Amino acid sequence: MINFRYLLLAAGLLPACSALAQTVPAATTAVAPATYTVTGRVTDRSTGQGLPGVTVLVKGTNIGVSTQADGTYQIKVPDTGKMLVFSSIGFIVREVKLTGQQVVNIGLATDSKALGEVVVSAYGVEKRAAGIRIRGSGAKGQIANDNASYGRPFYPAPRPEPGAGETYASVTENGFHVAQKEPLSTFSIDVDAASYSNVRRFLQQGQLPPPDAVRVEEMLNYFQYDYPQPAASAAEPFRVLTEQAQCPWNPAHQLVQVALQARKVPNAQLAPANLVFLIDVSGSMQGADRLGLVQQGLKLLVKELRPQDKVALVVYAGAAGTVLPPTAGTERATILRAIENLTAGGSTAGGAGLRLAYDVARQHFDQQGNNRVILCTDGDFNVGEQSDAAMERLVVQERESGVFLTVLGVGQGNYQDQKMELLADKGNGNYAYLDNLDEARRVLVQQFGGTLFTLAQDVKLQVEFNPARVREYRLVGYENRLLAAQDFNNDRKDAGELGSGHTVTALYEIVPVGAPATVDALKYQPTPATPAALASAELLTVKVRYKEPRGQTSRLLTLPLTGLARPLAEASENLRFAAAVAQFGMLLRQSDYRGTATYWATAQLADGARRFDPDGYRAELVRLVKLAEGLHPDPAYGAR
Structure with missing residues (x-):
């Protein structure tokens, strides 16, 4: 049986049981200083x-x-x-x-x-x-x-030392594939950006991150790119873009950029929001970098709410309970009071909290709106469902209701990155790590539409390579988003979601026909020779499948890429900066595929691609690269 007295005590909401307004302290005669x-x-x-x-x-x-x-x-x-x-x-x-x-x-x-x-x-x-x-x-x-x-x-x-006791999913880096034998590369999009802010936390504390904490695709997709918006007349909610250039870490290879730019919908035009804040108030959430940071971040979000939006507040510690029923966005003082009254203490019944939050969201489901649970936690569940498999089953079952999931991670030492990435992935949502209040502002205010409003769901990409021009290829990152070729046309296969204004960037390292192969030719099973194609022939074709936010049947887009790879110096700033980010990630992971990359070369490449930097994050990346160079024990990584 749920001990609601304990729960409300943990949430700081006693003596209120039926009305939150009863928690407001009596008025005093104290005058605030000027x-x-x-x-x-x-x-x-x-x-x-x-x-x-x-x-x-x-x-x-x-x-x-x-x-x-x-x-x-x-x-x-x-x-x-x-x-x-x-x-x-x-x-x-x-x-x-x-x-x-x-x-x-x-x-x-x-x-x-x-x-x-x-x-x-x-x-x-x-x-x-x-x-x-x-x-x-x-x-x-x-x-x-x-x-x-x-x-x-x-x-x-x-x-404890940063990273000690934290869990990260093991990542086996993508290798090269022979285009003649495996011409198709299929994966789900990923708009999560948690890895980059987590990597930043380690570097700013004077420590290199664990290799498995570095997910290159999340580092790539942290940044804004100067991609053109979809045409106003376009039926699709996003634009597909491609570009090719010389690969910076292996000049004999080529780099292909495949990108999606979602339409930016003004906040006033976004569908009404039915939001349920699910807050972990267990003992592990004590501290200004945990529950304190969550409270500050949610206060920023509340200021963005519109009259048509509704917010409920569910908390969980040893048990779970609703401490604020769905409340109109105009009642900001009531919502803020509920957030301010939260305190941490007790064990962590994460499964019970998720069930209750989804239940509240379903009860007030808006058929024309955006229905979402926003989970804020360090991921340290120790009551009820604890294993990743059990949590996955719970979230997969609940997502069928049409309620999406956003996961906001905080804290360190016991941080459960693996669990939270899994929850967001399986819950048709996104995942961010808040290392400071500025990051909370970026996720919840500056990217309000992208974080909380979905334009397209189950977005999958499939790239077909022309073996007459491509000998081998390697997808940089997206290791935990790979799909089987047959999954692309299977509308029951879950994939990633794309929000308002979101960008998705993927990079392929290409070994062109005529360049030295990464694998020796076979002696007993020779590959049939393929005549080299003209430069005017297609290098590859990009196919994209997506569904409407509550659609059941996917739509298909295709876009071929032709022409020759340009020298890196002549490539767009978008490609050059993305290449620098990917190179930085490979260095942090000590990748076997980093080639000639060094921190110094990475900083130079990123610094030369900062004309478009509306929020200053590209400049921050340059500073982080220089920090990493000073922290790396092998001086060869920083060689000029």
Whole structure:
């Protein structure tokens, strides 16, 4: 039997049982101090680029914000505030005296010592950023000099070494296939981006990520690309694009880019949303980088809600319960109050929580709307269904109702990436990892439509290679999205979903006819010779199948690619930047297929493809590549 008294206590909602409004404390006569607004921009002093995710804190208080993607910020400062503190891992902390000024622009200098300082303790490895000293204090701990990382990960008590105790699915990297024998390559799209923000978390803490934490396709699809929108008259909700150029890590090979650009639908025109926030409030979610970060992120999302949208709130710890029934988007104060009242404690009944959340979503299903459960957790389920297989069966069964699933992961040390990727994949949804408040803003505000509104479902790609022009090919990434050739035409086979404004980017490394083969010719079973085709002949044909959001029958699109591969320097900025991201992923994975790639060459390639960088994330990638170069034990990886 569910212990709702315990559940409501864990959620911080007692004494309310029937009405959330009863949880509002009685009015007091205290007067809030007068405030004024300070705005500004934080940049990297060495490059002038805006720095996203920098903590801006009013010293001596818990008032703080994170800078946005372009380095800008806005903070309400009480009249009593005397100092602003600017901090970010890898940069020297700066303090600015407040004398009533309303604009504060500053540049931060890099501090290599901050990333290299390691303290070995009984808990494992503890990283200390410049100016920040963490001391344990019961379950929550304190920041010793008020320099708290508000909106960014900070670790309330010593935790295990990053990655220790975390689970990642084993990835066996795609190899080369002979086009004569295997002309078809089939896979599901993947718009998840969790791997990139997780990799960023490791690097910013001064550590290389585990190889299996690096999924190249998720790194590729983290970024925006300057792809053209579908024509206004087009029936399809996305455009298919292809391009070919010289491969940067193996100049004798070619690189083919296959991309999808989904139509960007203005938020006001999106279908009504029936959203159920499913929040893990178990003991493992204690901390500002876990439940605290989830609360801040959901508050940002609530501000985007429209009158036609509805939100419910389900929590689970030792048991599961509904603490906020479906509530109109206009009732923001009520929704925010429910989010603010959450506290963590107890075991983790993830299966019970998922069942209840899907049940609430089905009860208020909108036939013309977007029905979705948003699960926020570190994935550490320990009550009820625990195995990946059991959770998969549960989600596969529930998705038949037409309710989609978004998974937002947080935390470290016990982070269950493998489980959460599986849930999102099987639940017709997407998966993001929140390493700071800026990432929560990117996922839930800037990509509101793409994250929460589906334009096409079960989107599959199949590429057929012409053996007269292609000797061998290799799909870079998408290892856990591969499909059998016959799955492409099977409308019962599940595949990925495409949201408003989403882009999908895939890269193939091609061994052209005439280039040295990666496999020796067979002696006893020789492959019949294929006459080399003219350059005007098709290199390959891309086929795409997709369904309408609630459709049962797929539609087919085809697009051939002809012509010759251009030198890399003449390729589009989209292809050059995607190549740099893929090369970075292969280096982090220590791939057998990395060829001549080095971190230095990767940074140069990415830095030369940053003209289109509306949010500053391409500049951030260059900084992360340089961090990785300094962390790698083999100097050959960073060779010029």
